[in-house]
Amino acid sequence: MSFALARQKGSTTRWNKFRSERNKKEKRGSSLRKRLYDPPKLAIWTRTFVEFASKLFLAGVVAYLLFAGYNFLLSSPRFKIQHISFQGNQVLSNAEVLEWLGSLKGQNLFAINLSELNQQLIEHPWIKSSSIQRKFPKGLDIEITERVPYARVKKDQNYLIDNFGVTLSPERPEYRHLPLIIMEKNKEKYLSNDEALHSLKTMRYFNKLPFFKNNPLDGAKIKGHSRVLFVTKNGDLQIQMSMNDLNEGFKNFMIILDSLEEKNLRVQMIDLSFKDQVIIKERI
Known part of the structure; x- marks a missing residue:
């Protein structure tokens, strides 16, 4: 025994039409929400500018503090050399070494160039090698190795x-x-x-x-x-x-x-x- 089923074309067509309209509404709603939630370009530029200006201001503050600190170290009387200690000199007296170097007392501890002072020391015929170190806040340590007369x-x-x-x-x-x-x-x-x-x-x-x-x-x-x-x-x-x-x-x-x-x-x-x-x- 067999049965023949007749398709109901009207109901199927209505269903497809309903589903198509619903999909269109969903797309329109999605596009509308996207437009509502996307921030405007002016707001993005404003935020970027504010962040850049903040970083630039912070860098300026740091640079100013460094410059002010550097000036303080070079100008403060707290760092004027008052004490100089010597080690290793047996033949040369402390006075002879100071006379060779020139006036050091009263100079700023950070302003003097230790490399130049070392070079000046080893140019003395009696001095084979030397080392100079800062001793905070107002001193210098000078260590000398003298040549040995032969x-x-x-x-x-x-x-x-x-x-x-x-x-x-x-x-x-x-x-x-x-x-x-x-x-x-x-x-x-x-x-x-x-x-x-x-x-x-x-x-x-x-x-x-x-x-x-x-x-x-x-x-x-x-x-x-x-x-x-x-x-x-x-x-x-x-x-x-x-x-x-x-x-x-x-x-x-x-x-x-x-x-x-x-x-x-x-x-x-x-x-x-x-x-x-x-x-x-x-x-x-």
Whole structure:
């Protein structure tokens, strides 16, 4: 058995029409709500301008406070230098260091340039290195490492030099025990020569030997371009060496040392400047 169903066209058409109209109303309502809730462009621009102006004002306030604080640090009498402490200076007095730096007391603690002061200090011949620190609110700490005198050199007068050949100052009484380098006329260029300084180290090796205990080598005379003549303290013994081969000369001296002590020779000069040969000159 079968049934035939007849479609009701009228009711279906009405339903589709109703649904279409409802969808249109919903779209119109959505568009209306969107227009109602969207903020106007003028309000957005106003808010952006206010935020930018607020940030700009805050930045100006911070900049002003920094500028005012900086001026306060540079102008306040609370930060004028009144106390300067020194460390490490043994040869130079505090007054000599201050005289080299110039007037510091009364200057503003923040206005002085510590790097420039340090550079000025190490330009002093006696100062090898230095460090300067601010000590709040009114002080400076200056720490100095001085050069160590290594020998004396005779020019127009006797000068002190360190182990790098730097001339420190005219001779001081407390350093008259240091060996004296005597240069031939117009030979001052050898002062910075490594060989000339090495010759002084060789002289120190000699003085460590018992042979020179009572009469150490006390001076060195640079002769020509390659010879050095060591002289003992009382001047009765001279040792000549080649500055180009100081180590070999010292070894040769060690070879003959036993013979010198055994024979008790009255030696006036020992020439170690020749290779594989030692010349001994006795006093008459």
